[in-house]
Amino acid sequence: MNSETGKTALITGASSGIGQELAKLFAQDGYNLVLVGxxxxxxxxxxEVFKSNYGTDQVTVITKDLSQEDAAQDVYNQVKAKGITVNVLVNDAGVGLYGLFATDTDWEREKSMIHLNVLSLTQMTKLFLYDMLARNEGKILNLASLLSITPSPLMAVYAGTKAYVYNFTQSLVNELKDTNVSITALLPNATDTDFFNKANAENTKITDELQDPVMVAKAGYDALMAGKPKVVPGGLKNKSYEVMAYVAPQEALAALMRDKMSQKPEPEEKEPTISLAWGIGFGIAVIAGIALTIGYKNASPYDKVRYKYKAKSAGDALSNTLSSVFDKVAHSVVDAYQTTKGKAEKFAHKEEEMLEEATA
Incomplete structure (x- = not known):
């Protein structure tokens, strides 16, 4: 890693999980730290561990519950009073809440979650970004989620807060494009932290496929340092989920996420596997990609530019292995989505030609 001795990174939610792993990476790189929790x-x-293991010069601890009113302003005021210049801001702190929105979840907890995940993150960004722009130097990492780009029944409010974080971050990417300040969104899949226990979702199916927070943090750290606008850790599998979120019907995505977020069945029950469900989703993505290409051929010049961009994004994220997945699940997809059946059958023989044209 590069030595950044003398620079300071402020990390919220640093006491555990992804935030702790990110703090470790900054310490290894020679950053001074402001840890908020x-x-x-x-x-x-x-x-003390960072000082002992990595020789960190300064570690400032600010005890603050960021779900409270004006907590972000108080953190900023404490940092300024100590004369600390924050070169990197990491907005990692966040919580979730599991259950049916109308009947299961508690409004006070949801209000607190919205304040933490949205309001405090936004205010922290605004306060420290102003100073970064004055220096024309700095970096910000915002923790979004793969749920930020897909519906998520049973965690509807949490997914909504992360959708805000992602959209907010990508909007600022554009606003900052002519400066030396960058902002990055980290979109992990479900990760092996205490998140699901705190959200009362510890027995959901998704907890059987949790990812390593060390891997997630490293992917986010590398993207942040490279000034990338976003990163989806986890290789082809998660990038395929991303592409599917852009091209598959929202109803299908909601149904698949409802299954992943449902409670684990009793041992004697038999249900379709998660891999089959996502395999069907990949098939939907391929069919939807064909539909995008069809639309491209009949689109205006302006819309053709948009179609080319979507096709290129899909091509960057999907590998040829999706073709074999599609072969296994195509019949199930066609049965479930009659609206795409005619188009898929009519233009299947032109698929290769159209895709080559769309990505040219």
Whole structure:
């Protein structure tokens, strides 16, 4: 890693999970740290580990519950009072809540979640970004989620907050394009942290396929340092989910996510496997891609530019292995989505030609 001795990174949610792994990466790179969280004891211990293992010069701990009103402003004021210049801001702190929105979840917890995931993140970004622009130097990493680009029944409000984070971040990417300040969105899949326990979702199917927070943090760190607008950790599988989120019907995505977020069945029950469900989703993505190509041929010059961009994005993320997946699940997809059946059959023989034209 590069040595960044003298620079300071502020990380919220640093006491565990992805935030802790990110803090470790900054410490290894020679950054001074400002660690923000609700447990000063955990953060103090973490700071001592970083000083001992990586020779971190300064570790400042700020104990603050960012779900409270004006908490972000107080953090900023404390940093300024200590004369600390924040070169990198990491907005990692966030929580989730599981259950049916209308009947299961508690409004007070949802209100607190919205404040933490949205309001405090936005205010932290605004306060520190202003100073970064004044120096024309700085980086920001916002923790979004793969759920930020897809419906998520049973975690509807959480997914909504992450959709905000992603859209907000990508809007700022454009606003900052002519400066030396960059902002990056991290879109991980379900990760092996304490998130699901705190969200009351510890027995959901998705917890059987959790990803390593070390891998997620490293992908986010590398993207941040490279000034990339976003990163989806986890290789082809998760990037395929991303492409599917852009091209598959929203109703299908919601149904698949409802299944992944449902409670695990009793041992004697038999249900379709998660891999089959996502395989069907990949098939939908391929069919939808064909439909996009058809639309391209009949589109205006302006819309053709948009279609080419979508096709290129899909090509960057999908590999040829999706073809074999499509072969296995195509019949199930066609049965479930009659609206795409005619188009798929009529233009199947032209698929290769059209895709080559769309991506040219």
């Amino acid at each position: 609700r447990s000063d004891e955990k953060l103090d211990r973490l700071g």
